[in-house]
Amino acid sequence: MSVRTQQRSAAAEGRRRPSPQERPRTPGRPAPSATPPARLDGRAAAALMLGGAGMFIFNIVFGPLAIVLGLRAARDPRGGRFGRLGGRLGVVLGILDLAILAVLLISRIGSDGLTWQLGG
Template sequence: MQLTAPATGRNTARDHDGMAVASFVLGLVGLLVFNVVLGPVAIVLAAVALRHGTARRGRALLGLGLGVADLVVLAAFMQADNAISWSF
């Protein structure tokens, strides 16, 4: 007996498009707050979306770039303050 509906191609494609958009948004927000968490999450979501062939490839690439930028900003502020957290 099957309790859940089988995944259709349309739903999984929409999920991967959502991952691409989420990676972009999280990468953008991560430049300001919680970049130690949001940067890696944005990178992973973008990589999964790109691997599964999202229709929003540009957003996924931007999310990937912003996730990497989050980690670069974190590293720069850590170098300047000698601490994991930073503030304005």
Template structure:
């Protein structure tokens, strides 16, 4: 009885394979959009989203809920700038608007002597 062990001669790396194995083509990308090299890294996208959210919170905070939205805008802007956003101008504007929210709140509190305010 002979051993079922393959011989070294059959699997020599310098010798081309006698079987007709074709390499499989790469699978198409499952997601549309630009190539992976053109897309920002996930952390960078989060920083960009924080910059935009900071701007929106600061802008809306000038009209309503400035006690809450002002500090949120300041924190989001700071995080976006620390994480290296591609929109530093928007983050800085969100920071300024967040500070303005708190300044408007301080002015209205000193004028009305109350934490709530209304127009009219």
């Protein structure tokens, strides 16, 4: 018997099905919510983390990765509202990573040439 058939038969008898909020709760279990919590897409979360970390370390690697993962998350229709938003923010952070790298390289080349020094 389908759900619609059960609902019609319940309506014909003059009774209605209780909503999830009206159903008695089982001890130790939370009440069921009407809407599931919004989840952040894994690619969007990775783009945000890589973009944030790229502002401080390895921006030549983390920036492009954040952009690629962010674009994929933003274009995925299953990502939901927060997946798309997280993807867009990941792209912005990835672009910011590359801009920081460009500023650092330009300031380094303009002052005394490009030299890398490991240690003190």
